[in-house]
Amino acid sequence: xxxxxxxxxxxxxxxxxxxxxxSLKEKTFTGYVSFTVKNENGIHDFTVALIKGETVxxxxxxxxxxxxxxxxxxxxxxxxxxxAAGFYDVVQLSEEQVQLxxxxxxxxxxxxxxxxxxxxxxxPREGNKxxxxxxxxxxxxxxxxxxxxxxxxxxxxxx
Amino acid sequence: xxxxxxxxxxxxRVIAIASGKGGTGKTSIAVNLSLALxxxxxxxxxxxxxVTMASTGIMLGLKRSxxxxxxxxxxxxxxxxxxxxxxxxxxxxxxxxxxxxxxRLDFDKFxxxxxxxxxxxxxxxxxxxPGLEKDAMAALTSAEEVILVLNxxxxxxxxxxxxxxxxxxNGVKLSGVITNMRMGEKTEIRxxxxxxxxxxxxxxxxxxxxxAKKASTSQTPAFTKFPKSDFTAGITQAMTFxxxxxxxxxxxxxxxxxxxxxxxxxFKK
Numbered sequence: 001x002x003x004x005x006x007x008x009x010x011x012x013x014x015x016x017x018x019x020x021x022x023s024l025k026e027k028t029f030t031g032y033v034s035f036t037v038k039n040e041n042g043i044h045d046f047t048v049a050l051i052k053g054e055t056v057x058x059x060x061x062x063x064x065x066x067x068x069x070x071x072x073x074x075x076x077x078x079x080x081x082x083x084a085a086g087f088y089d090v091v092q093l094s095e096e097q098v099q100l101x102x103x104x105x106x107x108x109x110x111x112x113x114x115x116x117x118x119x120x121x122x123x124p125r126e127g128n129k130x131x132x133x134x135x136x137x138x139x140x141x142x143x144x145x146x147x148x149x150x151x152x153x154x155x156x157x158x159x
Numbered sequence: 160x161x162x163x164x165x166x167x168x169x170x171x172r173v174i175a176i177a178s179g180k181g182g183t184g185k186t187s188i189a190v191n192l193s194l195a196l197x198x199x200x201x202x203x204x205x206x207x208x209x210v211t212m213a214s215t216g217i218m219l220g221l222k223r224s225x226x227x228x229x230x231x232x233x234x235x236x237x238x239x240x241x242x243x244x245x246x247x248x249x250x251x252x253x254x255x256x257x258x259x260x261x262x263r264l265d266f267d268k269f270x271x272x273x274x275x276x277x278x279x280x281x282x283x284x285x286x287x288x289p290g291l292e293k294d295a296m297a298a299l300t301s302a303e304e305v306i307l308v309l310n311x312x313x314x315x316x317x318x319x320x321x322x323x324x325x326x327x328x329n330g331v332k333l334s335g336v337i338t339n340m341r342m343g344e345k346t347e348i349r350x351x352x353x354x355x356x357x358x359x360x361x362x363x364x365x366x367x368x369x370x371a372k373k374a375s376t377s378q379t380p381a382f383t384k385f386p387k388s389d390f391t392a393g394i395t396q397a398m399t400f401x402x403x404x405x406x407x408x409x410x411x412x413x414x415x416x417x418x419x420x421x422x423x424x425x426f427k428k
Contacts, residue, residue, distance in 0.1 A: 149352075151313060
């Protein structure tokens with residue numbers, strides 16, 4: 001699902017997957033962590049995507065039942081596996097790469113976003129703000145004021 | 160070889176790329192966006208709707224096009240016979256270069272041609288003529304949606320507002336705006352202002368990029384020739400919007416190719 005990024009860590013799972021995810025949240029990590037674990041119910045593959053420590057996407061596959069779940073439902077599943085053996089990979093991506101991957105597979109998007117409570121907020125950009133996903137506030141004049149500003153007030157009738 | 164994509168498609172979209180004003184980079188964007196869509200696995204045909212100033216085929220490096228949209232509009236052939244394979248699954252219906260028969264063109268046939276193309280494509284992209292003459296109106300009203308291309312300055316905005324008004328009066332939905340050739344000057348119209356006036360999202364904001372001109376002069380689309388350029392990054396943004404409906408952050412230089420390759424792979428799954 002994700003483009004190739006920078007492999008940060010690839011090791012045996014010695015803690016709960018949830019603890020791995022939480023540690024990435026603390027670090028305001030952007031990218032994904034992919035787990036392959038085995039328990040009494042067989043082998044499971046699941047991935048959690050994060051942007052600046054916020055869980056934004058997830059999917060889960062059970063090889064035994066061939067069940068594939070996405071989004072919030074998949075994220076819930078990752079909180080289990082307390083005694084599972086397995087491996088995990090942590091791969092760093094840019095925010096745009098994660099967003100793009102989720103845009104292509106929107107069913108994997110997590111609606112109930114969670115981030116670590118200590119995660120630092122980015123400072124808002126200053127100056128003219130380009131249109132983005134709507135997370136920054138920008139004061140915009142009314143249509144009439146904008147038309148007047150650019151000498152196009154006679155076009156108000158087209159509005 | 161004259162061909163047509165051979166698959167039925169109920170979800171096909173017909174999108175006009177329009178601006179009102181000439182010189183906004185509309186044809187470059189229409190051509191490269193079409194190529195990006197085709198490369199991502201979408202069956203795409205781009206139609207040159209500028210029948211008096213043909214440019215789409217030229218920009219794609221189409222060397223020979225004996226049958227064009229002109230012949231279709233004179234009732235001499237079907238649109239399938241005027242469709243040419245380009246590369247990566249993109250097809251083009253070019254316009255003719257001759258001025259001799261322009262007066263005999265029946266623009267009412269344009270919509271019929273587009274309807275035929277719609278049946279076998281995921282996307283039909285119409286590169287509209289500038290202005291609001293018959294050819295431009297025929298192209299605009301044959302579409303279901305329009306994406307406005309404009310430069311962030313008042314004259315371009317003025318013309319775009321007129322196109323928007325005409326589109327809405329003819330039941331063509333304004334799906335998004337692409338700003339092109341941003342220079343980063345403080346006097347340029349901001350994207351938020353454009354969104355307020357035009358009532359829709361700026362789906363891609365493309366800075367001034369000399370690669371776009373170089374590509375045009377070499378008759379090789381920037382998407383192919385300069386995949387890491389700012390222009391191609393903007394095209395990728397627009398493509399992502401058309402496919403997913405989401406406006407994404409600007410892709411950084413250098414990762415556009417990686418992302419694109421991933422998208423191509425994903426769509427093939």
